Amino acid sequence: AxxxxxxxxxxxxxxxxxxxxxxxxxxxxxxxxxxxxxxxxxxxxxxxxxxxxxxxxxxxxxxxxxxxxTRFRLATVTVGGETIDGIALNGEATGARSAEGIAHDDRLQEAMAPAGAISIRERGSNDPGDGLLYMSAARAEAAGLIIVNRERWGLWGFPIPVRDAIPVVLVPQSEGERLAQAARDGATIRLTIGPARxxxxxxxxxxxxxxxxxxxxxxxxxxxxxxxxxxxxxxxxxxxxxxxxxxxxxxxxxxxxxxxxxxxxxxxxxxxxxxxxxxxxxxxxxxxxxxxxxxxxxxxxxxxxxxxxxxxxxxxxxxxxxxxxxxxxxxxxxxxxxxxxxxxxxxxxxxxxxxxxxxxxxxxxxxxxxxxxxxxxxxxxxxxxxxxxxxxxx
CATH class of the missing domain: 3.40.630.10 (Zn peptidases)
Structure with a gap:
């Protein structure tokens, strides 16, 4: 009592x-x-x-x-031996996993990303658009997707409710140019997403x-x-x-x-x-x-x-x-x-x-x-x- x-x-x-x-x-x-x-x-x-x-x-x-x-499923992007911290947008149905591929910045390169690439895209005006970016990358058979946030902060979004989805990582706006340079250099990028729980x-x-x-x-x-x-x-x-x-x-x-x-x-x-x-x-x-x-x-x-x-x-x-x-x-x-x-x-x-x-x-x-x-x-x-x-x- x-x-x-x-x-x-x-x-x-x-x-x-x-x-x-x-x-x-x-x-x-x-x-x-x-x-x-x-x-x-x-x-x-x-x-x-x-x-x-x-x-x-x-x-x-x-x-x-x-x-x-977690609302904030931890993820990392590794490029050129350096690590960028981000947030995985994969839903709880997707276990911890990683992917590796050549960087392809869809914001800069006119050609479609080749199968097996790590696609880099920019977030639209609202979080639900993350799912549309995912579907486009998945149809292109990308190995993974990096979404560059449009805002300086607000590093979260709606988890994409797709089982066995390719890794999808949201990164801060400040990392956009580093990733663009990686694509220009044809660098290899590795994505790693942590556990859902x-x-x-x-x-x-x-x-x-x-x-x-x-x-x-x-x-x-x-x-x-x-x-x-x-x-x-x-x-x-x-x-x-x-x-x-x-x-x-x-x-x-x-x-x-x-x-x-x-x-x-x-x-x-x-x-x-x-x-x-x-x-x-x-x-x-x-x-x-x-x-x-x-x-x-x-x-x-x-x-x-x-x-x-x-x-x-x-x-x-x-x-x-x-x-x-x-x-x-x-x-x-x-x-x-x-x-x-x-x-x-x-x-x-x-x-x-x-x-x-x-x-x-x-x-x-x-x-x-x-x-x-x-x-x-x-x-x-x-x-x-x-x-x-x-x-x-x-």
Missing amino acids: HATPTRLAPDAIPPDHDIDRAMAHLRLLSTIIGPRVSGSAEARETVAYIADILRGYGYAVEVMEFDYA PMAANVIARPAPEAQCDIIAGGHHDTTPASPGALDNASGVAIVLELARVFAADGLDEGLCFATFGAEESGLFGSAALAQRWAAAGELPEFMMNFDVTARGEAVEVIGTPTLVAGAVERLKDAGIAAFASSLPPGYGSDHASFVQVGVPVIFLSDGDVSLIHSPADVFDEVEPEAVDRIGDAGALILQALLAEIAGGP
Whole structure:
């Protein structure tokens, strides 16, 4: 049973959230590792980094692996010994596979691509046109198809629902000229597409190996393709890691756990896997706190269970932190929703600015440290109040 979320304990004094430490995590994730699409080597590097940091703070760390149906099926184009990262548009019916052939740029060369070539084409004005490009290449008996995106970003599309389709890879607009030169040179290109159900991972930190998590505070560590994800969501992960440190500084708090989630950008798969596992085991937490897009603006947007939101906004304002109750824009979601679905009260802290997310413009230079610090301080205050409420009992 969950505690009835009516208020936050009034006497909680939060530990100090160190913005310099948080910014160091944020910089590493977004500039050294960069885009962290679940299933990629960069995502695995991210998981290892987070797990090592949390172990260093004294937590018992679990790396929870799961597979999922990805929106962003990873693919590579290899030309001249160099690799271009892209997204496979093959549907789930098509297994992992590769193809090799001479580059033929249908945008430049008048003759039809010879059978066995790798056809290079430009995306039309809408994603459903990808299927038409596929059918044309397949009729020409191409070995594979590269579609060059027309936009600077938006590197996703509608999977082509054809079993045993030739590999179809969508690449960024910025790679168009390199591929055109490969065709002029008659170079060989190799396409490789990954599995339709890749593996991803959550990182869960408990005060002890078998500890019950009364409170789980977390945020997702993955990104969309081609996005460094400084705002979305290296900022949230940085706050989670720094809160884990400050709450461990005077001894680990019983019942307080931290987590980062994989595959959020593909559909909240990581948080859903954890929430459903805990629900099946009868081990749901009393509260969940989510941090997502936490690096810009002048105030903290508080989303979630209405009574918790009202109490949190009041506490933050009393502490001199600008905050207000809010909701997500239409079409957006985050990991708190996975816990709402299993009946856990939630608080979600954000800056509410989605103007740069899911794009190459989501970079470290767009981060406002004072906003990260504000939301980190808000998280510390609310977590301390939730701990005090649980300790106080019903």
